[in-house]
Amino acid sequence: MLAGLAPLIVLACLLSGLVAAAWQTRRWLQGAPARVARLQGLIAMPGRYLVDVHQVVARRPRNARFHALAAGGLLASLALWCVLAVPPLRYRPLWGVLALVLALMLMGAISVWRRRQVDRPVELSGGGFDRLPLALLLYAGGFLVLALAELFTGPAATLFSSLGLIVGTFGLAGIISLAIGGPLKHAINGMLHLAFHPRPARFVGGKRDTGLVPLDLASARLGVERPVDFAWNRLLGFDACVQCGRCEQVCPAYAAEQPLNPKKFIQDLAMALAPGASDDAYAGHGHPGQALGSAHGGPGEPLIGAMISDATLWSCTTCRACVHECPMMIEHVDAMVDLRRFQTLELAALPGKAALVLEDLRLTDTLSGRGPGARLDWAVDLRIPLMREVMEAPVLLWLGEAAFDLRAQRTLRALVRLLRQAGVVFATLGPEELDCGDTARRLGDEATFQDLAGRNIATLSRYRFDRIVTADPHSLHVLKNEYPAFGGGYEVVHHTTFLAGLIERGVFGPLSPDGRKVTYHDPCYLGRYNGETAAPRALLDALGLERVEMERSGLRSQCCGGGGGATLTDIPGKRRIPDIRMAQATETGAAVIAVACPTCTVMLEGVTGKRPEVLDVAELLWQAVERGGIAAARSGMPA
Amino acid sequence: MTGLAIVVLLSLGRHPATGRPRRNPDDARALATALALAATRSGSRVLAVHAGDPRAPVLRDYLGQGLDELTVLDMPSGSDPLPSLREHLVALSPDLLLTGQRAENGEASGLLPYLLAEALGMTLVPGVVGLDLQGDQGRFTQALPRGRRRQIEARLPLAATIPAGTAGLPLPSFAAARRGRIVSLPALASPDPHLVAIERQPWRQLPRPQPRRLKGSAIDRLKSMTGGGEAKGRLLVDPDPETAAAQILDRLGEIGLIRASHQSVTSRDTDGRTER
Amino acid sequence: MSRPRLDPRALRLARQVEGGGKRPRFALKADPPALHSRRRDPRLLRMRALVPGARRPRYDWKRDAASGAPSAVPAVDPVPANEPIRVESPAFWVLAVLDQSTGALDETDLQLLSVARRLAGDEGGVVALALADPVLATAGADRLAVWPASAVDPAAAEARAATVQALVESVKPRHVLCSDDPVAGGDIARRLAAKAGLRLVSAVNSLTADGRIGRRAGDETWLQPAPALMTIMPGSFAADEQALREARPLELPPIAFEAARLANIGLLPVDPESLPLDETDFIASAGNGVTDFAAFAEAAAALGATRAGSRVVCDAGLLPRDRQVGASGTVVTARCYLALGIAGAPQHLQGITGVRHVIAVNTDLHAEMIKRADLSIIADAQAVMPALARLARQRQEKP
């Protein structure tokens, strides 16, 4: 007898929920205009959800299961209600199907409840989230009783049916209230964010889209000062955050107790979408060392200094660990850089040595302040050919800032010798090579970056080469992924990839096995930014090293603390990021920590005390080649 | 308090490693000081002046420090800026003239502020790292070598030369550099006759100077007596703490770093009041 | 180290006393501190020699002031007496305006006098305008003009400039030399140049064989005949050994000087601890090898050194961040760096490239810092620091 009423009540609730949700959109619609292929996005959305979001969520199978049950159950039940609302379609067996769906959802809801109440992970937020399991339980439980009762007749059935209706409606009302400004808004915002995502290329068949978006230096306001300066689809992303805390768990700055919690950072941005915002209601971990309740702001008010401290902004190493883990596909690093751009370009407010170094970079085209003329000073004896002399070469060796660092020069030396050994014909730009602009860009100095990029591209266009090889993943990333926007398009290969290719071709001949135990530290800009995790490992395996993995490795590796200009802004924490990473390496019992980036090398070598030796992959290979005997290597060389 | 007319002179610097034009760090500091001072006294104006080429891109960097307008007395490089500057400044009759302590290009004798102060009848205070104005009375903190600080009082109108100091310079803001205006005024260009008489050679690092010894001096005799070579590179393995400490103190004495009661002497005798 | 070392300047002074070139106001300490330096050290010289009328009552003056009598008892074997060189009417004069910015002759002043001497050659004579200091006779001065009372204060720049101007007008020197210090000699030179309409050539850093002077201008060296007025770049010239001269007092002409417009309020008290690291002259720096930070503070205080540390120490919060020396900390230019328990990582050494003297205390013979140091002590810093503090205080009390 309640068979007609129940679906209508549900639909009415749902409808009011939808109206409220539509009203909610004004939170993020106040953002700046963005060019979005809306229709395409909407069409692609289910695919993005099922493939890309699933890939992230599936890294934690338990969470994936309860989410599938609870969310899937809720969605399926709502669909069934729609069918049941049409009297001619109201077949009795449908109640059975509904009961089944709700039973599954109930299982999910129980998992949610267990996760919230029984074995609660520390990274979860409280507040509205803690009311979520109850709402889900009431909805699933109540309507399950109703649906089962609908399969029967008689006074008892009617009694259960109405009881179920009341309980279920309470649950539904709870769910809807939590969907408006509460935790469940992620369902709506998350879907829309997937559809209108600012980086749609992320979802295209295994591609990585990690390059920063160029800033129009002629625009009236450079970078983001206030929430409304973000594009609307960025705001939509922030508003979609479920406060799952996965980003918090992996953030190296957070681990070192620097004042940055990426979850809180995204929440700060989302909370600031309401006028008179404060972080009073936030019920998760804050930024380490900063008390909750002092942040304040609004959509049209400056973010840095009021809602977010500058120390928070400058703690980020741009390692993308948070982005890689975020099930809502939020782009934390883009937001960081947008905010930094305003601080740097408009206010010129940078902490630590960053201002000094950027000034030097502007005046000398090198971070070290020594000028490109000194880039080859370390290699006078190596007589590396210059592009401006040879005009063309199959391989252009990009040296990067490593050329100015005593430690990193050892790596470059090994690399040059290996290339010579393998008979690779290569040349460098030498004094014509300017800094690639990576650090400047990540510190928000887009003007200097674009200037350097433009001039480097002009230089490169004068020469003919097949590919650029570099030992610096930061240069690799910028040249490969960020220069195309300014007219440069090159095949850029990391030295580990290139050397692994040479080994595969047997160029180096038999390598004398090295029995040491080694662990490999993935540089963020090689792994997460460029997806290369296999080649360096293949290379190490070819050397006969006993390879062990750290707790975090590959795409989920932990940052060394050296990216994004973090060594220059130098925001203090309770610990240091490289110490944490080194502890993870030491735990494996490895004698050597193999690295593939000059910044990682410097950061990890700076760790004091007993620790594995830090050696670049190229250095390890050169050691093996030297040991294996140059003669042997020669005999293995193709004629 | 009435507003101040603060004139700042800005020149082109030169990056030590690459020789590229840059803000002169002293001038940039002077400008920062002027802007900060103007902000504390309502009605104050900062009048920034450069004598040279108005198209020099580096001038934008000064604007990037938050300067709205920069006046350029347009003249070819190598001309003597004094006549035009003097004329321009006399017309402005500033209360305060702030300049860097030293130019990084050309003659770089640091004389210009003195000549202008003389022409404008201003009292000049060199090496100013802090200034506090009460009415027309100024209290200046001067930086002396080795971190010492002296306080000087003087009345407006004043000229002060400002060293770059050791704290980092304010980074120019790209946006402010874009916003600021450069106003170019035609100026008299008189070539500097003095500079012609100079022979120019490429610079190279000079070896560390060695003192000339008198022949057969006591030093030589002493050396042979003590049989010592250079004391550099001395190594003591596992000495007892007293010996180690004595060695360190002796070396500090040689360097001239420890004297009796390090601190009190420093602040006393530089006061310069001797009992003689 | 128990054998008393002979100091050549002490020897020369002994000669001076015996030669009777000046009033016998010198006392040689019977037992000069056992230093093994053969370097020319003005402070040491002063310490050994200067007694009566000294502005620094620490040294030995009690004995002599109390006696009020010459007590020149040379402790060392007397070297044959040596008459000072006398110059009556030289072909020209060179005027050296000295800063004596610590109240006594220092390295910069001696360098300035050396340049003056070189410019004077055999024909010329050197007039020093200075605070009276007996050492001047051994530093190359033929004449000594003493600052008048109004210009004794180093901050009395206007009076000093007027004094120099008056002296220039009466002596008519061919060259006037000032230090390059922008708040001392350099200031005086510029005031003089502006007042007298002289061309100033600043930061002179070389002297060619043919008597021209050179200085750096960007990536060029500019050479020209020695001008009338110049400032001398500190550290570009060495303080030469000089034969004994007269330093005969020279009367100052009357000085035309209006009222001073600059009033010296005085020095701000300097606490070595509050000095920015890149301005301080003497740093005691702790690394991971230091565990006893109370002893470290005590030793630094006793030595009058500014405290600093390696990154490890600052990271651990044992010293504030602005006390960190190195690539990501402060690059220091102190004259002496006392490194206690610091390994000498490249990033750390980058911060002390400009330091002249490094003293290292480390338990590890192979530490990089040991290679960088000119005095290395392989010992436990925890043991050395208290001994250092104790001994430094002891020596202060009874020098």
Ligand SMILES: Cc1cc2nc3c(=O)[nH]c(=O)nc-3n(C[C@H](O)[C@H](O)[C@H](O)COP(=O)(O)OP(=O)(O)OC[C@H]3O[C@@H](n4cnc5c(N)ncnc54)[C@H](O)[C@@H]3O)c2cc1C
């Ligand atoms: C990007 C980057 C920037 C850096 N910047 C800086 C910087 O600016 N400044 C800086 O200092 N570091 C910097 N570092 C860190 C640097 O690499 C070293 O880790 C650090 O300098 C080591 O400090 P330490 O010598 O005090 O410690 P350790 O390396 O632990 O050395 C301690 C030394 O003390 C000795 N020792 C131990 N016990 C005793 C004892 N009882 N008595 C005497 N000696 C003892 C040991 O033999 C050892 O030589 C940086 C690192 C990176 C990655």
Ligand code: SF4
């Ligand atoms: S930003 Fe992403 S990963 Fe971080 S809490 Fe929000 S949803 Fe989770």
Ligand code: SF4
């Ligand atoms: S990019 Fe790395 S450092 Fe920055 S917030 Fe994300 S996890 Fe933290």
